[in-house]
Amino acid sequence: xxxxxxxxxxxNQEPWRFIIGAFAVLNLVLGSSAVLVMAERKVxxxxxxxxxxxxxxxxxxxxxxxxxxxxxxKENTAPGRADMWIFLAAPIAMLLPVAVVWMVIPFAxxxxxxxxxxxxxxxxxxxxxxxxxxxxxxxxxxSNFSLLGALRGAAQMISYxxxxxxxxxxxxxxxxxLSLVDVVNAQGxxxxxxxxxxxxxxxITFYIxxxxxxxxxxxxxxxxxxxxxxxxxxEYSGMTWALIQxxxxxxxxxxxxxxxxxFLGGWQPPIxxxxxxxxxxIWFAIKTSVVIFTFQWIRWSIPRLRMDQLMDLGWKVLTxxxxxxxxxxxGAMLVF
Amino acid sequence: MPQxxxxxxxxxxxxxxxxxxxxITRQYPEFKRDLPDRTRGMLTVDMDRCIAxxxxxxxxxxxxxxxDQTKRDFDGSGKPKPFxxxxxxxxxxxxxxxxxxxxxxxxxxxxxxEFEAQAYNRLELARQFGxxxxxxxxxxxxxxxxxxxxxxxxxxKGxxxxxxEDTEVGGEKPKRAPKKAxxxxxxxxxxx
Ligand code: SF4
Ligand code: SF4
Numbered sequence: 001x002x003x004x005x006x007x008x009x010x011x012n013q014e015p016w017r018f019i020i021g022a023f024a025v026l027n028l029v030l031g032s033s034a035v036l037v038m039a040e041r042k043v044x045x046x047x048x049x050x051x052x053x054x055x056x057x058x059x060x061x062x063x064x065x066x067x068x069x070x071x072x073x074k075e076n077t078a079p080g081r082a083d084m085w086i087f088l089a090a091p092i093a094m095l096l097p098v099a100v101v102w103m104v105i106p107f108a109x110x111x112x113x114x115x116x117x118x119x120x121x122x123x124x125x126x127x128x129x130x131x132x133x134x135x136x137x138x139x140x141x142x143s144n145f146s147l148l149g150a151l152r153g154a155a156q157m158i159s160y161x162x163x164x165x166x167x168x169x170x171x172x173x174x175x176x177x178l179s180l181v182d183v184v185n186a187q188g189x190x191x192x193x194x195x196x197x198x199x200x201x202x203x204i205t206f207y208i209x210x211x212x213x214x215x216x217x218x219x220x221x222x223x224x225x226x227x228x229x230x231x232x233x234x235e236y237s238g239m240t241w242a243l244i245q246x247x248x249x250x251x252x253x254x255x256x257x258x259x260x261x262x263f264l265g266g267w268q269p270p271i272x273x274x275x276x277x278x279x280x281x282i283w284f285a286i287k288t289s290v291v292i293f294t295f296q297w298i299r300w301s302i303p304r305l306r307m308d309q310l311m312d313l314g315w316k317v318l319t320x321x322x323x324x325x326x327x328x329x330x331g332a333m334l335v336f
Numbered sequence: 337m338p339q340x341x342x343x344x345x346x347x348x349x350x351x352x353x354x355x356x357x358x359x360i361t362r363q364y365p366e367f368k369r370d371l372p373d374r375t376r377g378m379l380t381v382d383m384d385r386c387i388a389x390x391x392x393x394x395x396x397x398x399x400x401x402x403x404d405q406t407k408r409d410f411d412g413s414g415k416p417k418p419f420x421x422x423x424x425x426x427x428x429x430x431x432x433x434x435x436x437x438x439x440x441x442x443x444x445x446x447x448x449x450e451f452e453a454q455a456y457n458r459l460e461l462a463r464q465f466g467x468x469x470x471x472x473x474x475x476x477x478x479x480x481x482x483x484x485x486x487x488x489x490x491x492x493k494g495x496x497x498x499x500x501e502d503t504e505v506g507g508e509k510p511k512r513a514p515k516k517a518x519x520x521x522x523x524x525x526x527x528x
Pocket of ligand 1: 379395396397398399400401425429430431432433434435436437
């Protein structure tokens with residue numbers, strides 16, 4: 001028994017803690033994106049009075065496994081004149097930032113792979129790399145449709161980066177720290193302490209910008225069946241395509257987790273007596289799942305925006321809104 | 337300003353209500369709905385009644401049907417009658433136009449209600465009837481001049497009414513057939 005505890009203590013030291021954590025997070029990202037694909041199909045089916053996948057396993061629950069096997073055995077094709085290195089590196093450049101950011105997200109008290117004190121800055125800096133992956137995919141494919149889709153995607157992602165970052169600032173100001181653990185700790189003691197209420201406009205902005213960042217409906221302009229077909233991923237197939245898809249779904253999960261952490265109290269229980277101690281990750285999971293569900297709900301209810309409407313919303317509505325609310329927050333902090 | 341977002345909320349409430357409604361999907365392999373009358377499924381032929389008149393084979397625009405025809409003296413009258421020893425319908429080519437069904441003088445070729453045609457090899461879809469298998473990959477050839485003449489005679493009066501149709505279809509059909517046979521076939525049509 002004593003040996004086991006000692007062993008666990010060793011595992012809790014750096015660098016073992018970091019290695020195990022990184023491995024676990026990578027598995028979480030890939031596994032969750034596989035499950036999310038199935039969840040997406042199920043939700044879409046239910047919204048449209050269908051059943052969704054229901055053939056593999058009980059009620060279709062083994063569908064992710066079947067999908068993964070299918071994608072692994074599929075042939076990888078590439079355009080003959082594609083820029084091979086860029087073409088193959090693009091899916092990695094999309095997935096890796098998303099996977100890396102998971103390491104700063106606190107799942108439960110003390111359950112965070114790397115508790116760095118600039119976690120929010122890290123999040124902002126690393127997620128911006130996703131736009132690079134999109135550009136690489138579009139450019140490397142040597143296809144006009146891909147390039148158009150990539151440029152549209154990059155324009156959208158860069159535009160929405162601005163309101164996304166500005167909407168984080170309110171939380172940072174209220175907490176007085178860039179560490180996500182501090183942010184969650186500051187929201188303890190019941191749901192009235194969550195940043196959702198004082199920062200409601202910021203929450204809405206962050207949510208909409210997050211939708212746009214993850215390229216989901218109504219902001220999925222990088223794709224477009226009528227004009228650019230599959231967008232930047234039109235030339236991908238098999239596992240490279242699966243990686244891009246995994247990056248998108250993991251990005252959605254990441255945005256939901258960030259929304260939860262920043263505005264919905266992270267792992268904090270809604271009312272103090274529901275505290276589960278080390279099992280508070282259940283609260284984190286519930287809140288994240290609800291946010292993911294709203295993402296999916298929006299996706300299957302709302303039509304796609306036009307490009308100019310998209311830009312208008314980003315620059316003329318969300319950005320001014322966040323700036324105004326920053327001033328309001330600063331004023332309120334001065335007064336109280 | 338109060339109208340902003342109302343459309344979105346309306347749409348989202350509809351989808352949310354759909355989430356809890358009973359689903360209307362019918363699960364196909366478990367649930368099979370009744371097929372409508374006159375469904376055109378895969379073809380089958382009743383070999384006992386077929387008089388080997390070859391009309392279906394000739395009329396078929398896709399060359400699905402190949403018939404191996406001989407003559408047999410059934411009733412000992414010394415007048416041999418045409419008989420189909422082999423009959424193949426290649427369902428992988430069929431477009432279910434039903435021309436062969438319409439043209440058959442004894443109504444022995446007909447559509448079944450079977451529609452689940454699937455196979456790993458295209459030729460598995462070719463259905464063989466009769467005593468002797470026929471190679472379904474060969475395009476059916478119009479019978480040689482002599483045979484055609486006798487066949488026409490054996491067909492008798494019943495088919496003369498359809499001669500006009502025959503010629504029409506015969507006009508487009510022989511693209512694949514040998515040129516000599518084409519000339520003869522059209523010549524026959526004009527003659528009758
Ligand atoms: S249905 Fe039409 S295509 Fe099919 S065998 Fe009959 S004539 Fe040929
Ligand atoms: S038309 Fe009818 S009777 Fe004549 S060969 Fe075809 S199936 Fe037989």
